[in-house]
Amino acid sequence: MARVRTAVLISGRGSNLGSLIEAAHAPDYPAEIVLVISNKPDAGGLAIAARAEIPTKVIPHRQFASREDFDAAIDAALREADVSLVCEAGFMRIHSEWFVKRWEGRVLNIHPSLLPAFPGIHVHEQALAAGVKVSGCTVHFLTAELDSGPIVAQACVPVLPGDTTETLGARVLELEHKVYPEALGLVANGKVELQNARAVFK
Numbered sequence: 662m663a664r665v666r667t668a669v670l671i672s673g674r675g676s677n678l679g680s681l682i683e684a685a686h687a688p689d690y691p692a693e694i695v696l697v698i699s700n701k702p703d704a705g706g707l708a709i710a711a712r713a714e715i716p717t718k719v720i721p722h723r724q725f726a727s728r729e730d731f732d733a734a735i736d737a738a739l740r741e742a743d744v745s746l747v748c749e750a751g752f753m754r755i756h757s758e759w760f761v762k763r764w765e766g767r768v769l770n771i772h773p774s775l776l777p778a779f780p781g782i783h784v785h786e787q788a789l790a791a792g793v794k795v796s797g798c799t800v801h802f803l804t805a806e807l808d809s810g811p812i813v814a815q816a817c818v819p820v821l822p823g824d825t826t827e828t829l830g831a832r833v834l835e836l837e838h839k840v841y842p843e844a845l846g847l848v849a850n851g852k853v854e855l856q857n858a859r860a861v862f863k
């Protein structure tokens with residue numbers, strides 16, 4: 662079985678990257694992580710990739726005059742590595758419309774809320790302030806708008822009395838580590854694809 666060559670884009674800790682790498686160790690997993698790109702040279706996830714002997718590339722966004730130039734460098738790295746799918750895992754940059762169009766249907770993102778609720782940053786603060794009784798995580802196809810796009814997978818956890826951003830965040834993160842590998846598996850297997858701006862399940 663040919664496994665789908667997949668890159669992971671990160672900006673930080675890389676715990677979701679770790680869960681994708683671990684899932685991809687299973688011989689029957691349909692995707693293979695072949696490249697990790699970080700826009701931050703000190704991202705913790707780079708060490709996780711290196712330990713797994715996955716090639717890494719640091720592309721610091723500050724070195725580019727525009728969003729398009731930065732995205733062109735990412736695009737070139739993805740093409741050079743012959744990548745077919747991209748997973749954004751805590752990658753904290755917004756892409757240009759050019760990049761989104763070029764990679765349409767081939768980029769997934771994970772977000773620690775039940776989108777469309779609470780996009781952006783300070784997600785668990787937003788959830789606690791709103792008083793929701795469940796929260797969770799969402800894996801979706803990338804669109805030009807931040808943390809929005811056709812949903813591939815979602816799962817929820819309870820918000821418990823006395824929860825802090827840390828306790829809720831930890832509960833959601835544990836779930837993220839299960840949901841992202843499942844979602845990537847579905848897309849890599851061709852069981853879900855983007856058609857006319859919708860996630861179509863086969």
Ligand code: GAR
Nearest residue numbers: 673674675676677750751771772773
């Ligand atoms: C994760 O919680 C992910 O959902 C979130 O950043 C964290 C990265 O953690 N992403 C977003 O908020 C995207 N808008 P990690 O580096 O340990 O995977």
